[in-house]
Amino acid sequence: MPRNITDIVRAGLKKRYRAEARFRLYGITAILAALVLLFTLFVTIVSQGASAFVATELTLSVPVTAAVVDPEGTRAEATLSGANYRKLVLDALDAQFPDVQDRIERRKLHAIVSDGATYDLREKVMANPALIGTTVTLTTPVASDFDMLAKGQVDVSQPESLRRLNDRQIGWFNTLKERGLVSFGLDRNLFVNADSRQPELAGIFGALMGSLYTLLVTLALSFPMGVAAAVYLEEYAPRNRLTDIIEVNINNLAAVPSIVFGLLGLAIFLGFFGLPRSAPLVGGLVLSLMTLPTIIIAARVALQSVPPSIREAALGIGASKMQTVLHHVLPLALPGIMTGTIIGMARALGETAPLLMIGMVAFIADTPEGILSPSTVLPVQIYIWADSPERAFLERMSAAIIILLTFLVIMNTAAVWLRRKFERKW
Structure with missing residues (x-):
């Protein structure tokens, strides 16, 4: 039996409304998918980069001996600039572990200290030569491998052959943490330094x-x-x-x-x-x-x-x-x-x-x-x-x-x- 014109129009409207609803659903789905992908991107970037704004720092009491820094007592800028500050920093670290006497083991111990410690101490002494002959409290970032260790980025359960740090180095670092010499602070190097070969010193x-x-x-x-x-x-x-x-x-x-x-x-x-x-x-x-x-x-x-x-x-x-x-x-x-x-x-x-x-x-x-x-x-x-x-x-x-x-x-x-x-x- 043929349908009247009203039934035909209603059937056409229902079909059109269903098509419009599907089209709207496709649009909403596309927007939600884009938002999910964008959210995933931001979460991934932030989760990987947030820890870079935090620096793992080591605090050492460094005796600034005149025999190393200024043996002639002239306080000349060239003499102070060229002094062996790294020796002073490493001697302060060695004092924390007097039992480490082997040359190879001491070299591994010294890997805890970043090269930036040398520059930090030199800046302090050159800015205030009166520090010569005193003990300076130096707070400086640790090397990048130990920074990753402190932030939980090193899997200590792996065999030593698969890690950049051996068990003794990890033990030394944990000892420094127990003594309260390791702390966390804002990574200033990221904002004030240019690029560097050492990650802990590199900045933008x-x-x-x-x-x-x-x-x-x-x-x-x-x-x-x-x-x-x-x-x-x-x-x-x-x-x-x-x-x-x-x-x-x-x-x-x-x-x-x-x-x-x-x-x-x-x-x-x-x-x-x-x-x-x-x-x-x-x-x-x-x-x-x-x-x-x-x-x-x-x-x-x-x-x-x-x-x-x-x-x-x-x-x-x-x-x-x-x-x-x-x-x-x-x-x-x-x-x-x-x-x-x-x-x-x-x-x-x-x-x-x-x-x-x-x-x-x-x-x-x-x-x-x-x-x-x-x-x-x-x-x-x-x-x-x-x-x-x-x-x-x-x-x-x-x-x-x-x-x-x-x-x-x-x-x-x-x-x-x-x-x-x-x-x-x-």
């Missing part, structure tokens, strides 16, 4: 300054050029085939893989112009080329969002074309331009591939002092540490990722805040 400050100088060069070049290009294309350029070709190429450049810009920088800035390798100046030039299309596109969209009535009103009261653009259109488009610029700079901050091509992957143990100094950047520093087999460097790599993600979140949050605060509804 050098890479952070390299990133800062590189981004300053990038911003100084890409922002004015990007805004000027957007203003010209949007306000002055005639609509013809040449303009269409320029617009297509700008859109295409925004999608070019970043490593292509690194190859361009390697060939032009290093090969042709001979600029210094591994310098923030070259890194900034390369990242400027990469960021420029993003800023141009964002600036053009912001200029297009300004109503034509603003331009017509300014021209109607006698303003010139330049006055209209500079005094009325550009200020109203500035929030959108700043948002696009910050997003472009955030992308530049996280780039690695183009900087690897221009040599910023080199080991740099000093903090850069300018845009021409050899340096690395934070993402490349992460790459260098990730390539190291030592567990302590992997811990520092995760900590550097946390810091990098923090900067990226701050920059993107600033972009959203600027857009919401200064954006006008027309």
Whole structure:
């Protein structure tokens, strides 16, 4: 028996509603899956890197004998700087274990102390020569292997042949802990040092300054050029085939893989112009080329969002074309331009591939002092540490990722805040 039109419509509506419910379920499932993966990523990074912010420290009473530090009693800076402070530190450690007399065993005992203890003691004495002849309480990070032991990253149940530390070394370290000489504190080296061969002394400050100088060069070049290009294309350029070709190429450049810009920088800035390798100046030039299309596109969209009535009103009261653009259109488009610029700079901050091509992957143990100094950047520093087999460097790599993600979140949050605060509804 044929159904009436009402039944047919109802059946069609039910089918459509079921399809819409399935589509909504697919969308919710995709969002939940993305959130779970993102949460897993953050938990993994934080669990691996949180311990890097904590340093295992050893406290020793170190007699600063004049016979070692300043035998002539001149208190000359060169003499104090070149003294054998490591001997003083190791003698203080030997005093904790007088029964260890074998040369090989003493060498294994001395492995507890980081090389940083020598520098810490030298800084103390040079800052205050009156400490010579007294006993100094020195608190310094332990070597990375013992730091991993204190943080539970060493499986002591394994045979000695499979561990970097033998049973006697573990016993000595536990004895120091029982005597209250081992403590935990904020790892200052992570924030104030540049890279180092010893994980316990390696820090991100050098890479952070390299990133800062590189981004300053990038911003100084890409922002004015990007805004000027957007203003010209949007306000002055005639609509013809040449303009269409320029617009297509700008859109295409925004999608070019970043490593292509690194190859361009390697060939032009290093090969042709001979600029210094591994310098923030070259890194900034390369990242400027990469960021420029993003800023141009964002600036053009912001200029297009300004109503034509603003331009017509300014021209109607006698303003010139330049006055209209500079005094009325550009200020109203500035929030959108700043948002696009910050997003472009955030992308530049996280780039690695183009900087690897221009040599910023080199080991740099000093903090850069300018845009021409050899340096690395934070993402490349992460790459260098990730390539190291030592567990302590992997811990520092995760900590550097946390810091990098923090900067990226701050920059993107600033972009959203600027857009919401200064954006006008027309």
